[in-house]
Amino acid sequence: MATNDPTPAADNDRTTKTKKEHPRLASARAWWNEAWAEGGVLHERWEDVRRAPGAGWHGMANWIKAVAAITMFSITVLLLTGAVDVLLDAAHHILTAVPDVQVGNNTSTGVWATIDNPIRSYIAAHSHGLPISASTVYTVWQITGLFALTAGFATRSNGVRLTWTAWGAASIAMVWTTTPETSRTVATGIAVLAWTLASTVALRGLSLRPTVFTHIHNAGPEIRPEIHIPAPATPPADNVHPLQKR
Template sequence: MANPNDRTPHVPGQRQESPAVDGQALGFPEAPPVPSLDKEPWPEALRKWWDAAWNDGGFLHGRWEDLRRAPELGWHGMANWVKTALGLAGICAVLILLDGATDVLADTLHRLLTAAPRVQVGADTSSGVFAVIDQPIRTYIAAHSAALPISASTVYTVWQLVGIFGLVGGFFRSSGARLTWTAWGAASIVMVWDAAPDEGRTIATGLAVLAWTAASAFALRGLSLRPAIFTHIHNAAPAFEPHIHLPAPAASGADDAPDNVHPLQKR
């Protein structure tokens, strides 16, 4: 639209330039600034982030405070991420120990089974008081394991391992281990009675019973033969209903009115 006050003559064939118009004067919003193409170097940005993270309220400062206060707060008060880290570390340590212990146990078991056939059964390989119990058990195992697919020496080794399991497991109050210890002791006493010489059978069996009873002090510790008696005394509460009796007020002017009733006085 041409300005009526413009007196500039119009030349045919020449492009007429329109005057510049201010966008803010017409009410249009200001255009956003064009972002700079020059980015901040990453070492500088990393240094700023590191400084901000170690300030009060920063990420790394908060994690350090969690670690510093963990010993005084205890397991229930420390941060959850500290508990998770400790739990994972403990699991990794157990796995490493189990990995090493598996090889050791496998090697020990292999040596035990390999050495079992070299154990002499039925011979006088023990001496002293222990021989009174051990030799009849060896003789019984040698006489009754001929038809088994394993040797008598292996049976004797298994018998020893079962006794150790019952003794150690019973010490830690395992019910299954205590039952195993009881059955192992009864079987051992029966073997001593059957294979001991006729002249000393009673003495050998008595010593076996005494030895098994003495060892039971460790395997059956804390076990009492006294029956548990629970006494429950229930006393019913007496039927009692409180009642408050107030004397009826006497009529004014009566001669028999009590003289111990006084009105409250305000101070």
Template sequence: MQSDDKPVSGQQNPNSPSFLDLLDQMPPPPATGPDKDSGTNLAQLRAAWNASWEQGGFLHGRWEELRQVPQAGWHGMANWIKAVLILTGMCAVIILLDTAGDIFDAALNRLADAVPATQVGTSATGEFWGVVDNPIRTYIAQHTAGLPVSGAAIYIFWQATGLFGLIGGFIGATGARLTWTCWGAATASVVWTTTPADGRTVATAIAVLAWTIASTAALRGLSLRPFININNFPPPAPAFQPQIEIRPEIHIPAPAPAPDDDAPDNVHPFQR
């Protein structure tokens, strides 16, 4: 019989009382004196805390779910543990991307300082990002005049779509990888369309190269080689080996004895 504190297939037991329910069900202990209200509340809180850690309590059930994570695996753990792990992973990826951007910006600035003749602005990363970002902003401003949504909202949606494709593709979601592919192709097309003819080729090349560099994370583990499952094919036929000689054995029955001329014709062997 399944107890109340053990999850079944990663789902929370609906019969397990919550901490607030236990707090409401606790009868108030008798108290006297001017501080009886504060003492009553503290006693109820302590009693509810102790009850939630008993067998079948809310906190006891959550602790059992945490304890069973190594044996349950990803598919068997509770849903709230999956949500916490996913949010923690997304925050870690965002922090890593922000740190990597700062490191890349510092490296480009050092490279720009080493070659003073090529210095045009104050931030090399901002210049490269402006090659892709400015055409996007211009294209959105030119083609959102008759829409019920503002250009700023569409620009934020464009950024959120790229971030979703990058993070979801890194996790391995197929839909996120398709979104990342379409997002990169649309971005390169907009840069080619909006950039003036003199710098159109260079701007599109920068956009495509930046998108392919980021695709190493978004398309991580994706292979173009076909996967062949050998279990679906019948077993191979045995190879013919001519060196093995099979000689059939032919048994020739012995000839019947010749009839005796002296024996009478009316004599026959006894048959059962």
């Protein structure tokens, strides 16, 4: 049976959708006008932005401070991330440019060979699978010890002194582990003596004696503030007259 509505179905749907959208647009337009009216949300935020240059950091709105702090923190993180990448890339180029050292071979001589050769052998035996070569590890070990020695002497920093202590302990442990059992004790003793002697430079000014602060309080004389008002001078009496002789 044919319908009595002469309007096509598509036109009816379009008309209904248009009628439904009108209240939403009207509500959005009303909210926008209300927000930008005096006392509205957007109007107040714009006034905060407009007053911020003259109000200064302490006088500006808190939400502007929060946005500025988050922005500066994000920029700082990005700059630090880029700087760290640049420094790591530069360090990688410097370390890879260092000539290869024959880590596994005993090339040192003299007393130093007692300490250096076991360390070379230990690094060569335990550097397999690392992204850097054993020669680079040995170079980093040398640079760390030299930096801790000089910086500890110059700055007397506790962090640098801790680095020097850890570096010396690791070096002594490598000497103990790699040296053959027949001469292990002597080699480790030489390493300890050498590290202790170098520590007189790296740990300059360090004292194990506890610092005692003695405070002596001397009570001063008790001072009582008093105000003395001098008595006014008494004028001579007017009724006293000298005797007149006739």
